[in-house]
Amino acid sequence: MTPSEVLSRGIARENPTAVLLLGLCPAAAVSVRVIDSLWMSAGVFSVMLLSSFCMALVARGRMDKGEIGPGAAAGGWLGALVLSSFLTASFELVLLSVAPEASAALGIYAPLIAVNCLVLTVIGESSRASSPGRALLDAAGKGAGFAACLLLIGVLREVLGAGTITLFPLPGFSGTFVIGSLAHDPARAFGFAGGGLLCLGYLAALARAVKERRL
Amino acid sequence: MPDTSTSRAPGRLNLSPAPHLGASLSTSRMTWLVSLALVPAAVWGVFLFGFPAVRVIVTSLCAALISELASSALFRRFTLGDGSGFLTGLLVGLMMPAGVPLYVPAAAAAFGILVVKQSFGGLGRNWMNPALGGVVFALLSWSGAMTRWPAAGGASMSTAVLPPLEALRSAVSAPGAVGRPLDILSSHGYVFSSLDGSIVSWLNAHILSPFHATLAGGSFDIIVGYVPGRIGEVSAPLLLLGAAFLVSRRIVRWQVPVAFVATFAFLAWVFGGFAGGQGWFSGGPVFHVLSGSLILSAFFMAGDPVTSPLASTGKWIYGTGLGLLTFLLRFYGSLGDGVAVSILLGNCAVPLLDTLLQQRMPARARKGSG
Numbered sequence: 001m002t003p004s005e006v007l008s009r010g011i012a013r014e015n016p017t018a019v020l021l022l023g024l025c026p027a028a029a030v031s032v033r034v035i036d037s038l039w040m041s042a043g044v045f046s047v048m049l050l051s052s053f054c055m056a057l058v059a060r061g062r063m064d065k066g067e068i069g070p071g072a073a074a075g076g077w078l079g080a081l082v083l084s085s086f087l088t089a090s091f092e093l094v095l096l097s098v099a100p101e102a103s104a105a106l107g108i109y110a111p112l113i114a115v116n117c118l119v120l121t122v123i124g125e126s127s128r129a130s131s132p133g134r135a136l137l138d139a140a141g142k143g144a145g146f147a148a149c150l151l152l153i154g155v156l157r158e159v160l161g162a163g164t165i166t167l168f169p170l171p172g173f174s175g176t177f178v179i180g181s182l183a184h185d186p187a188r189a190f191g192f193a194g195g196g197l198l199c200l201g202y203l204a205a206l207a208r209a210v211k212e213r214r215l
Numbered sequence: 216m217p218d219t220s221t222s223r224a225p226g227r228l229n230l231s232p233a234p235h236l237g238a239s240l241s242t243s244r245m246t247w248l249v250s251l252a253l254v255p256a257a258v259w260g261v262f263l264f265g266f267p268a269v270r271v272i273v274t275s276l277c278a279a280l281i282s283e284l285a286s287s288a289l290f291r292r293f294t295l296g297d298g299s300g301f302l303t304g305l306l307v308g309l310m311m312p313a314g315v316p317l318y319v320p321a322a323a324a325a326f327g328i329l330v331v332k333q334s335f336g337g338l339g340r341n342w343m344n345p346a347l348g349g350v351v352f353a354l355l356s357w358s359g360a361m362t363r364w365p366a367a368g369g370a371s372m373s374t375a376v377l378p379p380l381e382a383l384r385s386a387v388s389a390p391g392a393v394g395r396p397l398d399i400l401s402s403h404g405y406v407f408s409s410l411d412g413s414i415v416s417w418l419n420a421h422i423l424s425p426f427h428a429t430l431a432g433g434s435f436d437i438i439v440g441y442v443p444g445r446i447g448e449v450s451a452p453l454l455l456l457g458a459a460f461l462v463s464r465r466i467v468r469w470q471v472p473v474a475f476v477a478t479f480a481f482l483a484w485v486f487g488g489f490a491g492g493q494g495w496f497s498g499g500p501v502f503h504v505l506s507g508s509l510i511l512s513a514f515f516m517a518g519d520p521v522t523s524p525l526a527s528t529g530k531w532i533y534g535t536g537l538g539l540l541t542f543l544l545r546f547y548g549s550l551g552d553g554v555a556v557s558i559l560l561g562n563c564a565v566p567l568l569d570t571l572l573q574q575r576m577p578a579r580a581r582k583g584s585g
Binding site for chain 2: 185186187188189190192194198202205
């Protein structure tokens with residue numbers, strides 16, 4: 001598998017949300033506003049990247065000591081668990097200081113990043129004894145895949161369900177685009193958890209249709 | 216190989232391959248007849264609420280037909296002729312208040328056709344009633360617009376003019392509301408038509424007085440359906456007329472609606488009185504059956520052959536469960552009417568009911584049915 005295939009696998013063929021159906025709870029709960037989707041994606045992306053890299057180093061070290069052969073699973077669920085928990089807790093603290101509002105919006109779903117990243121790390125390239133560069137590529141692909149899904153759902157739900165797009169406030173810009181006619185009386189059902197699951201369902205169906213080349 | 220042709224000697228058995236049903240009704244004919252059976256109630260709604268009702272129904276129909284056409288073009292399978300898109304559009308239109316902004320029925324009908332029906336594979340594969348799915352989507356999305364009612368006889372939109380059921384909901388939450396539903400409504404100053412006043416007082420004076428019985432004010436309006444409400448839901452007699460036609464043609468099986476309405480009426484009669492500050496057996500079941508969307512939904516949507524159980528036992532269980540759910544949601548829920556959500560919840564249980572009941576069938580019968 002070429003490096004570009006490793007990278008694109010996480011975005012398309014093994015997309016964490018649309019294909020592997022991991023992290024559905026945060027995806028449905030957090031994607032009400034675009035800004036929250038962005039912060040969540042940032043969290044998953046950074047934790048994935050760091051934990052995969054560290055796990056790949058561990059696997060490399062064990063391979064060098066002759067404990068495991070090349071390409072074998074490094075094991076170490078416990079190590080991955082401690083690692084991703086530590087990284088997630090760090091991300092939460094950073095978020096709390098940088099963007100307290102987003103931290104409140106993510107709520108319980110920020111700690112849940114640890115679980116998803118744990119699973120993705122353990123099944124991913126990083127826990128196999130391959131090069132740390134490959135592990136990084138794989139993690140970046142998965143993180144980008146998750147971010148792409150979350151962003152897509154976030155935009156869809158916020159536009160349809162609230163008629164706005166909330167981004168970062170900048171000098172001279174409140175941070176929120178208001179889509180005039182939609183914001184007046186939006187389809188609020190898209191803002192509920194059911195609306196999130198509906199969007200996720202269509203995303204999963206789309207991913208499968210693409211996979212089976214029916215589209 | 217035995218000869219299975221229908222050449223028949225006198226006194227001998229007639230062998231023919233399955234199916235043995237003599238049904239001359241195709242699916243499309245069935246759905247068109249259901250639409251036809253809804254016409255009287257729709258006409259009454261238009262008579263009551265005027266041109267705005269026509270606009271809502273036409274918008275809903277157009278949205279449903281356009282969505283059906285677009286999705287059938289996508290799947291390359293022309294399904295406009297089977298009438299189910301038209302029926303969904305008509306039902307959605309009938310379950311809207313007449314003065315609702317026109318994007319609400321359009322979105323609800325499109326949601327019902329595109330998301331609830333076609334996404335799951337079209338007519339026969341939807342696990343949820345498309346019209347109800349669309350209406351609940353609208354109810355969740357535009358709850359303000361969906362609960363603003365034009366008065367009967369005029370088209371002025373007002374939040375002060377409530378349908379009897381909604382008025383009762385706000386009245387019983389006020390302290391000191393004691394009595395049967397219609398008594399509570401009159402004591403809170405709910406205005407029924409002058410025709411109702413004269414007919415009820417005449418009946419009380421001339422017909423009922425020898426029996427020491429009195430009819431509460433508003434009974435005539437409630438029974439005839441001369442009240443504010445959603446376009447197609449107000450007239451119980453005309454809906455029942457259409458339903459009787461469908462039951463007589465065996466298009467709607469009577470088990471589900473009958474179990475549904477009977478269970479609900481029984482529970483409302485036994486326990487419904489507590490909401491009005493009274494004791495057991497004083498709930499006003501007639502009022503509750505005739506108000507809200509119970510009759511329309513029970514006969515035209517709960518008995519939908521696609522989303523109700525196949526077996527007769529299953530139909531009874533399903534109908535009873537719907538009655539129980541509707542009772543709980545209407546008396547203790549926050550969504551007012553409670554019928555639509557109950558049926559959607561019931562739809563979710565149908566595959567389970569079908570599976571369980573199929574497993575209880577004797578092994579030989581299962582083998583035979585393939």
